[in-house]
Amino acid sequence: MATERTLILIKPDGVKAHHIGQIITRIEDKGYSIDGLKVTMATPELLKKHYVEKVDKPYFSEIEHYMLEGPIVAIIASGSRVIKGIHTLAGDTSPNQAAPGTIRGDFGRMFDDGILRNVIHSSDNPQNAEKEIRLWFPELIPQP
């Protein structure tokens, strides 16, 4: 199996709760390499491209509100089967369904405002991984 890359975002709730170090440790402990890492802020334009399959969902405005709440840590990780591997480490989408031992199960919290905050994003297939890496790390694209 060839080495894959994936895009991981530690979302504003994960950054605010000081889980950056523990999440990176879990990624590295699993044997994946960190090939890119930065603290950044989303923009509405970037989110519309990143969540292009979600822009028509009724909850898209909640995603936008959430993802603009504060800094995000963007990570490129690589390794054998890293896309599936990070999904497994992340756990189920909702923090109250994610299993203990997963990032969302351990660090995810339910919030009184009803917005689904789930600590981390990771790409779901190789095509989206490359698209998302280009969106969050445009400086890595070779200039003509």
Ligand SMILES: Nc1ncnc2c1ncn2[C@@H]1O[C@@H]2COP(=O)(O)O[C@H]2[C@H]1O
């Ligand atoms: N029912 C939902 N309500 C609100 N947000 C959702 C719902 N389902 C999925 N999402 C969000 O959509 C996102 C899709 O990719 P993420 O892994 O970043 O995390 C997901 C959640 O943040």
